Amino acid sequence: xxxxxxxxxxxxxxxxxxxxxxxxxxxxxxxxxxxxxxxxxxxxxxxxxxxxxxxxxxxxxxxxxxxxxxxxxxxxxxxxxxxxxxxxxxxxxxxxxxxxxxxxxxxxxxxxxxxxxxxxxxxxxxxxxxxxxxxxxxxxxxxxxxxxxxxxxxxxxxxxxxxxxxxxxxxxxxxxxxxxxxxxxxxxxxxxxxxxxxxxxxxxxxxxxxxxxxxxxxxxxxxxxxxxxxxxxxxxxxxxxxxxxxxxxxxxxxxxxxxxxxxxxxxxxxxxxxxxxxxxxxxxxxxxxxxxxxxxxxxxxxxxxxxxxxxxxxxxxxxxxxxxxxxxxxxxxxxxxxxxxxxxxxxxxxxxxxxxxxxxxxxxxxxxxxxxxxxxxxxxxxxxxxxxxxxxxxxxxxxxxx
Numbered sequence: 001x002x003x004x005x006x007x008x009x010x011x012x013x014x015x016x017x018x019x020x021x022x023x024x025x026x027x028x029x030x031x032x033x034x035x036x037x038x039x040x041x042x043x044x045x046x047x048x049x050x051x052x053x054x055x056x057x058x059x060x061x062x063x064x065x066x067x068x069x070x071x072x073x074x075x076x077x078x079x080x081x082x083x084x085x086x087x088x089x090x091x092x093x094x095x096x097x098x099x100x101x102x103x104x105x106x107x108x109x110x111x112x113x114x115x116x117x118x119x120x121x122x123x124x125x126x127x128x129x130x131x132x133x134x135x136x137x138x139x140x141x142x143x144x145x146x147x148x149x150x151x152x153x154x155x156x157x158x159x160x161x162x163x164x165x166x167x168x169x170x171x172x173x174x175x176x177x178x179x180x181x182x183x184x185x186x187x188x189x190x191x192x193x194x195x196x197x198x199x200x201x202x203x204x205x206x207x208x209x210x211x212x213x214x215x216x217x218x219x220x221x222x223x224x225x226x227x228x229x230x231x232x233x234x235x236x237x238x239x240x241x242x243x244x245x246x247x248x249x250x251x252x253x254x255x256x257x258x259x260x261x262x263x264x265x266x267x268x269x270x271x272x273x274x275x276x277x278x279x280x281x282x283x284x285x286x287x288x289x290x291x292x293x294x295x296x297x298x299x300x301x302x303x304x305x306x307x308x309x310x311x312x313x314x315x316x317x318x319x320x321x322x323x324x325x326x327x328x329x330x331x332x333x334x335x336x337x338x339x340x341x342x343x344x345x346x347x348x349x350x351x352x353x354x355x356x357x358x359x360x361x362x363x364x365x366x367x368x369x370x371x372x373x374x375x376x377x378x379x380x381x382x383x384x385x386x387x388x389x390x391x392x393x394x395x396x397x398x399x400x401x402x
Contacts, residue, residue, distance in 0.1 A: 020199045024139055025151050027197035028132055032155030034095045034190035035128040037163030038102045038121065039067055041183040043247055044164035044267045045176040047255050052176060053111055058371030061248045065364040066115040068244075070122025072360035075130035079353035080216050082127070087135040088198045094127025095191035102184035106177040126356070133341040133352040139201065149338035150284030154277045157330055161273035162186065168267030219347025223354050226345050231396045235296070235336040236359035238393040239303065241366025242386035243329045246307065248367050249374045249382050250322065259315055272323045276330030283331035284338070291402040296335045297394060303328025304390040311383050332393075333359075 042049060042063045050060040082090035101124055105117035132152055140148040163183045171179030223229045247270075253259070254266045279299070287295045306328055309321025337355055344351030366389065373381035 029155035030193040033159035036159035041163035066118040067122030068363040070119040074126030075353040078127040078130040098125035153280035157276040164270035237362035241362030244367035245370025275327040279327035279331040280334035299331035
């Protein structure tokens with residue numbers, strides 16, 4: 001073993017407050033923005049897509065599901081790529097490649113090509129959620145990993161908010177295609193920022209040089225055989241699926257009676273994402289004080305309470321419920337995602353990828369199914385679906401141990 005190799009093995013992570021620690025968090029914040037702004041920008045203009053293409057709510061929602069299916073398919077291959085070429089290089093390839101595709105996708109001439117392009121865009125962007133938590137876990141001082149993961153999740157909320165807030169007013173003025181394209185252009189700036197800011201990996205050993213944990217299949221299998229990991233993966237599927245259904249179809253409800261709001265006004269409801277930005281960082285701090293399981297369970301309860309409140313026919317009450325539900329979801333997500341990487345029995349990158357596979361699998365399946373419920377029985381059916389999913393997630397989470 002060389003002295004340099006020994007130094008790398010003794011690496012304990014960037015200390016909070018150091019310049020590299022701040023650069024790492026800023027870089028991943030930018031990656032989160034670049035990823036989630038383009039991934040969910042069509043969500044703000046689903047009613048416009050539906051009207052323009054002459055399709056129903058469930059079909060319009062496929063523009064979201066197509067990209068999240070692509071992401072779910074891509075996370076495990078991206079984790080393998082990152083094990084070979086490094087975390088920073090893999091994330092850089094992911095965000096720049098996805099942005100290039102995202103600039104072309106809005107101009108697809110048919111609905112089928114639009115869905116195909118969104119699938120490829122999701123496949124490309126999958127490298128960020130697949131790798132980010134592993135990168136944090138390896139590079140940040142162990143005692144501060146939960147807080148750092150919360151900061152990354154906060155970046156994803158800002159990205160989700162930015163994509164929706166920009167897409168809708170541009171779409172109302174120039175069409176939904178122009179709105180989605182504008183968001184992709186902004187994602188290009190965020191991708192460049194990641195490339196310039198990200199410090200080199202110091203806690204990473206390429207798998208081609210040394211692979212003490214076995215092959216990819218072994219690392220995946222070990223995680224899938226571990227009960228705690230399976231419960232955390234279930235949180236991802238159930239809670240994310242319900243959350244995406246909530247946001248996918250709330251716009252349809254608010255543009256219809258009794259609210260009849262303009263699409264640009266409806267886009268302002270996504271400001272509720274700021275509650276997620278706050279909750280994700282706060283949940284990380286509270287987990288350090290009280291433990292992960294209590295914070296996870298409280299967050300799920302908060303999410304369910306908010307969803308129940310949205311059943312009101314009062315606009316301001318509905319919006320308050322959305323804020324509460326958003327805070328609860330992102331609190332739960334920041335805990336579960338960080339926990340899955342931290343507790344991985346083998347292959348942190350693969351554990352994070354499996355979490356994201358279930359996370360975006362839930363987004364794709366339940367995000368679409370919510371449209372079937374909405375088209376058939378209205379908003380009440382969507383809310384009840386999300387409440388049932390939250391109850392199942394809480395029951396599973398009760399068996400977790402810190």
